[in-house]
Amino acid sequence: MGKQEQARQSVSFAIVGTGGAGAITAGSLLLEAAGKAGYAGILTRSVGPQIRGGEAAALVRLATDTVECMPPAFDILVAIDWKNADRFLADMPVAPGGLVVADPSAGEVPAQIGESGAQVIFCPMKELAAGIEGGRENMIAVGLVARLTGLPLDVVSDVFSSKLARKGEAVVQAGLDGIRAGAQQADGFGRDYPLAPARPVKGKRWLITGNEATGLGAIRGGVRFAAAYPITPATDVLEWLAPALHRIGGTLVQAEDELSSINMIMGASFGGRASITATSGPGLALMMEGLGLSAASETPVVVVDVMRCGPSTGIATKSEQSDLNIAVYGFHGDAPHVVLAPLGVADCLFTTQWAVHVAETLQCPAIILSDQSIGQARVLIERPADVAFIGGRKTWAAKTSEPGTDYLRYAITADGVSPMALPGTAGGQYTADGLTHAENGNPSSRSFDQKNQMDKRQRKIEQFDFGDRWGVAEGSGTTVILTWGSLTGAAREAARMLADDGTQVRLVALRQMLPFPTEGLARALEGAQRILIVEQSHGAQFHRYLKAHADLPGEVRRLNREGPRLIGPEEITATIKEWSDQ
């Protein structure tokens, strides 16, 4: 293969090294520089549970167009060292035509790398760094990758300088020297993986993680109060929200536990403020009692569950889609509520804003099922469009002087939504209650009140027009890839790969999990002869959920697995191809 490779629409690389070696810093820097140069991209981290000293890898994919998932195999792998490599190399296979750059002092190249068919080139990164006053090997790696992918070195250097400016001139100079030294090394490799020229985009690109997008979506939706207890991988939502809320007159309270956080946001919501909490599976389990009160007392709240491998502590830093059951079925009693799932990193913003809108409008709990794979991925995207929803919380204004017009907090209405008086409003005093209550809020054990209030709570959700936001249906053909939430990106890429191969498939992905989008899904599946259900759950929770609520046409198969190994586009295409060959 010659030096001048054909320009690519997408290039991928992994930088690995012991935690603390700076692999993730190097990957982040390259991603940001790519954004400055006009590219799209995604970065995910593979980190161990240790704070430092464990394995760490930055997985990056750059592209001319939006990308939402990792490729089946990487073009370039730069190994600063191979420590603990056995624990994570399975997550980052190298393509047969790929390139592995390893430090000779790091010892033998692991056997599985040798088997990949990739070319291995040794580059003395540590030695080169040692030759630079204050030099670090991760900057050599930055220079290497920048040159191999054709990222403009001046842009990379500028990004580095502006990020490190506050650390002083010496640090900046050492880094720049390292980047240059790395680039010079790559010049001698006789290989490259150049990206096609970037496409111009309107305005500046954004660099954002799914968890940050979730926080911003909450704020765009009007949230000004949050309460939460730290838990991986949801803590980043909170750490972004706390200062952000503070800047706009809101606040985040760190609760003593999740029992407290769900009740704190209910209290704030009762006071009239749109409120949110973020957690992961174990925290959601603790919140279920409070969520029942939210449903019964019709106090809107939004709970973000950034799912991780479960059950119990599971693998806290890795992803899974296994909280669908608890989100949908975990409530005690019959408690109508809403469950939504973002369809990718950028969509965390829209879905969260929508969830706040729906919860506020319907005065009910809304659960968002995000997960680690999108929550902690960082992407380069175009600025997400502003969305203005019509509606919001229906409040009760003031008492009229006419007799017989006493305020009824839980009035039976046609659409099931009852105007809510906010504290401070004269004449609107009522007691929000988890006890079954009459229309005026007074506790009641009459079957009449139980039935009417339950009918009303069910009705407000059933009659609500969720519109066409229930999910996406793309492409054509009688074969359908049917998935939900975070796997949409991988499924979309699989559909594209199959189309490139001449096989047209449809992608159908659900954003609205509850209430079940019966009509939207039925339309999207019309004429389907083969449906492949794709989900990251050992127990096939999504497939079972579909069986309970949808008439799936044609023959149905599924591709499902527990985390942490994410289902990728190549597995989906392979499964479809195998099926077609039968």
Place this chain on the structure above:
Amino acid sequence: MNATQFKASDFKSDLDPIWCPGCGDYHVLLSITRALSKLGRAPEDIAVVSGIGCSSRIPAYTNCYGFHGVHGRSLPLATGLKVARPDLTVLVMSGDGDGFSIGGNHFLHACRRNIDLTYVVMDNRVYGMTKGQPSPTTEPDWDSALAPGGTGLRPFHPLVIALASGANFVAREFSGDIKACTNTLIEAINHPGFSFVEILSPCVTFRPDEREWKKTVHKAIVEPTDDPARAARRIMTDDGLNTGILYRGDRAPYHAHVSDDEGDVAALETAFEI
């Protein structure tokens, strides 16, 4: 000012309480409505929050905004409400089971946070609503079906725990002394930060022995102190029936709250631009 002229009945709803005849909580309700009428605030500007238990029924018996939540979680509900709506006066009603057992952790952290709330715990040393089980403040030898012969456990000491955890105002009253309860509640509500008032409120059904409290309670003979160590020593060594304001601190209340300012969301977004 005329606007401040409220009557206790302005704060009472028209619901008839569901309590046993002779229950101490009737007197607590009366003291609360009397205290609220002296604040100069309209009922709609006051919120009464509770959990589950006999004492937690009080919100619906007032004419204020109320939230009757789940068991043990009244303090988090009230915390969220007060931080989100600092303009409201927020009272929290609880009992010894709701507040010290299932809600024990929230009690510690509410004291620590020192949010401007008034926490009223009606202590009758028994679970009344579930018909007579021992609570954290029950004597170790109190016989019951659930713990025959007694729990053998040392009773929880709420006032000392409150002090150690950072409560800013600590008092004990007896429900039968309506005048003292009313005055202490007014002081507790007006005192900045987290105010904790334990009211000994007899359960005449499951703890008929507590009818004796009206004879055995006695007023603290010393003035309240602002020294928590001194207050703790006094409370640790009293007989548990010593009533009055026992501690008045000056710790600054929790600072953060939500404002009505809309804020500049666009400015937040620029941080994502590259």
